[in-house]
Amino acid sequence: MEDNYLTMDLLRFTTAGSVDDGKSTLIGRLLYDSKSIFEDQMEAIEKASKQKGEENVNLALLTDGLRAEREQGITIDVAYRYFATPKRKFIIADTPGHIEYTRNMVTGASTANLAIILVDARNGIVEQTRRHSFIASLLGIDHIVYCVNKMDLVNYSQQTFSSIKEELKTFSSKLRTKDISFIPISALKGDNVVNRGKNMEWYEGSTLLHTLENIHIASDRNLIDCRFPVQYVIRPQNDKFHDYRGYAGRIEGGVFKKGDQVMVLPSGFSSKIKSIDTFNGEIEEAYSPMSVALTLEDDIDISRGDMIVRKNNSPSPEQNIDVMLCWLSTTPLQPGGKYAIKHTSKDARCMIKNILYKVDINTLHRIEEDKKIEANDIARVSLRITQPLFIDSYSSNKATGSIIIIDEATNNTVGAGMII
Amino acid sequence: MKNYNLSHLEELESESIYVIREVAAQFERPVLLFSGGKDSIVCYHLARKAFYPSSVPFPLMHVDTGHNFDELYQFRDQLMKDTNGRLIIASVQNSIDKGKVVEEKGINASRNKLQTTTLLDAIEENKFDCAMGGARRDEEKARAKERFFSHRDDFGQWDPKNQRPELWNIFNGKKHFGEHFRVFPISNWTEMDVWQYIKKENIAIPTLYLSHNRDCFERDGVIMAKTDFVQTK
Structure with missing residues (x-):
């Protein structure tokens, strides 16, 4: 096995679209063309498509298979799907397009770095497009990719794409999200999803997968304001670590270094970071979103719910x-x-x-x-x-x-x- | 400038450690389900990381069908010995002996279904309020919507209408008396992530996972190993 998996990073995205925008087909296409489908899964949906008398393999079946019994009545039904390329691992929060939409999309968007919003090329911007965009912006998603889908049904018209793009640009300038891209695709035929295809040679931008693989997410994290909510206090009851008190938690902002002056909230007491401990040994610095244990120079009463911050930068x-x-x-x-x-x-x-x-x-x-x-x-x-x-x-x-x-x-x- | 990025495995590891620590903080009597399979081995490894240098603050529980390979029992006992793990064994054989469940008959008889009763009884007997397990969302489509914190009513049942929304990484483990939670710390891992992590961390697994020679037979297109618990025709 090659070792490039050690340097792959992780992108979480959510997909939004109205009921017939082709969202399931798009996800199926991403999984299929990026070769994330096992042979037996593929055979099963080929068979199912044939049974239904469909001409093409219905890629939507990859994610839609079990709509029935088990899923009925689940009030929040965000489905999580996974695929990877040699560059990145992806987690998709797939939210349904129906009426219960807002709370589902809010849930899916809460952990996402990026939102894909599908627009039907035949209809352009509709009410849902605005709603999806607003929720993505409200939830602080840093990147929005508008996929203008079903380009095959508008003869891959450059003019149609351009006018939808202009309309989206005007509308999205009101959003908080600043990094916005526009891609003309056909999820059904595969154009510009993973492969470029030959139908839209006028389009010079990236394919969707290329965009997902290369979008820069590292600087989206807050590495300035140090925030360490204490989750759990580690107190080993053994001789070797008799007086050890480690504050376990995940760094939710900033970079903490050994020797840093810190303040504990709500008590306001100050101390210095004595060590940053992990199972694999002590480390010199830790940053979000790492899970570590901090020890301090001074004996202060700290418990779950307290927060360790830098002295002159506190919430x-x-x-x-x-x-x-x-x-x-x-x-x-x-x-x-x-x-x-x-x-x-x-x-x-x-x-x-x-x-x-x-x-x-x-x-x-x-x-x-x-x-x-x-x-x-x-x-x-x-x-x-x-x-x-x-x-x-x-x-x-x-x-x-x-x-x-x-x-x-x-x-x-x-x-x-x-x-x- | 220094690169403050985490790899996908580091980020998944951090998320899982975070979830396991939430369990230890929010529940009074949690337990980690341990089958000796690779996913539960990874969960236990993450639990050890979460509380280092302390020992893991909850026991492990093996719902044992009694129909496992000898290698697995040896592996399990050695791991507990090496890491000071506290292991509880909930035996399906005991449930059969007590008449709580009935052994299946026929050549395809399996004790897999019987495990549920043994598990629920053991949760009740030990008064566990949270059982962590190594299930992953990518295992099958029906699991794709499962939560990290999955609520069970006082009959131990999963009610789809009563599953709580999970936003950001704020987990709500509040419950009424008699109810419990199932928590899945490696929900977001794929099969591939698990294998890559085992390799990266050099985690010991039963040699059964590795290629070796074994007596096998074929039934309905499935190649099965010959053991004392599989009846050949």
Whole structure:
């Protein structure tokens, strides 16, 4: 086995499109043309396609196979799929296009580096295109790739692509996402997905797979503001490590180095990093998103929910926060209601103090008359927390800028908030 | 300038360690299911990494059909000895002896289905509130939507309507009395990732995985090994 797998990196992306935009076919095409399908899987779908009397092998069957029984009634149904090329491993968060769309896409987008938004070349921008774009932007996705699909049905017309592209450009200039690309494709025929094909020689840009393989994601992480939420305290009860106290967690921002001056929140005590420990030995520095254990020079009382930061760069302690809240539950949000809240490794309770406005996700307009928040709604909401949380804005740090809200009667996760 | 990138295996490893630490922090009595297969061996390796230099703060549990290769038992016991692992054995044979399940009959008889009862009984007896396992989403299409934290009701059942949304990496392990969770730390790994990681970390696996000579026979197109537990026609 060659050793290039040691230097491959990981890209997580989400796919969005309306019901008949060809999303499943596109994913099937990516998996098939990148040779990620086992022979027996391929034989099975060839057989199934023939049985249905279809002319081509239906690549959508690679992901659509089990729509029936087991999947029915799953309220959030984001399906995760995997493939790899010699350059990168890819995780696809595949969200369904139907009506329950918002909460599914929000879930899928929350961990994605990139969003593929499908546009039907015959229809151009539709309501869903705006909605998908807005959600991708709201969730802080750094890269959007618009795939103008079904180019085969518009005779691979350059003019059609250009006018859709111009329209998308005008519209997307309002989004927070700055890296946006446009690719004319036919998922059905394979043009510009993995291989270029011969039908659109006028197109000089990259294929979709080439874009996915080469898009620069390393600088999307925040390597400036050091944030280390403590997950767990490691205290070995043995002679060799008798006085050892290691603070285990994942670095959610910045670079921590041995010898750094740090501050512990909420106590405010200062200390120095004595060591950064891993199973494979001590390391000199650690950065996001590494999971490590820190030890400090001084004996300070630190527990789960605390945060270790750099001395002159700390998140602000806030008991009143404003969030853009996506409501996930079929039970509407209770104004004035009390809920459990999770922020990094910290648990607290909160009260819904005020609903400022609801967002019309098709137009981005604020709705101030109707403040009833139901499943799939997105609203700006003020919360009062029982104790201060150490927060950053979501736009500067996704980990320290996000919360989930839990119904205390059912223990269900009912809301997802991005701190403003 | 220094390159602050992680490889895909490093990123997956970090994610899994994060999940395992969440389990130790959020649950009172977690357990790691251990079959001696490569996925559970990788999970145990990750658990050891997560709490180093401490020992793993939860036991392992082998739901043992009693129908395993001898090599596997030797491997399992040696690994526990070398790493100071605490192993609980939940025996399918015991469930049969107690009359809780009935052995299948015929030449294709298997104890695979019987394991569920043994597992649920063992979870209840030991009062475990979370059972971690090495299942992966890429194993089959039906698993593609499974959560990292999968909720089970007080009958140990998976209710599709009651699965919680999982956003970012905030995991909600809150539960009512009697309910428990299944947690899958290597959800995002593929078969290939597991093998690459075993190679990279030089993790010991049972030699059964490696090519060797063995007496086999064919049934319905499947090549099977001859063992004491497979009836030949």
